[in-house]
Amino acid sequence: MRTLLLVALSQLANFYGGNLPIVDSTLRNYYDKSILKESMRRHGYDVAPPQKPAAPAPAPAPVKHQPASASDFKPGKGRPAVDAFFAKNPMAPEHEKLMRGMIEQLNKGIETQLRKNSVASAMGLTIATATSIVDGKDPGDDALRELIAGFNDQLAASPEFQKSKPEEKQAMYDGLLVTTALLVTLETLGKRDPELASAAVSTSRAVLAELGVRPN
Secondary structure (H helix, E strand, O other), rough: HHHHHHHHHHHHHHHHHHOHHHHHHHHHHOHHHHHHHHHHHHHOOOOOOOOOOOOOOOOOOOOOOOOOOEEOOOOOOHHHHHHHHHHOOOOOHHHHHHHHHHHHHHHHOOOOOOOOOEHHHHHHHHHHHHHHHHHHOOOOOOHHHHHHHHHHHHHHHHHHHHHHOHHHHHHHHHHHHHHHHHHHHHHHHHOOOOOHHHHHHHHHHHHHHHHOOOOO
């Protein structure tokens, strides 16, 4: 398992070099980072360094969201983006099997608890995972669902995203699953190794910074 972790760290290094679909695609151009930050703030996510306590803010007004289907995609056969990831970053067969299993487990969680084949759902899961690792607490299901809805609104308003081909949207989705799987691996192994726990936090911060929702 230690070897798997070291491999995972190298994958994250490659991620910031542009090897994962989320960076290779123009996903980051499909949303306004300032709006995403505000959405996170509205729904319980801490997106800035701790500051002095402020007076309680009034409850946010209800938001009318776009149809959840706006960020859906029709999946093709297999997971080409995941296959490409492992082709660029080879690892021992048993380790690849474990990572692929985690990716499919995350996908199943999205399908059963969030929304199937939804780029917004995958984005929300990645952000929630990274945020919970950094902050040491789960923001909660309601905050996650509202964050996903807000991100879905932005994808609905993006002509570039709406014109994307199904395979491009699936590549974004699968790239987010890979990223989340790597973070979960770091977090899980970090429960028994302080060094790996620290790595989980630092890489989660890097992911949030890469996505533009929190400074590194």
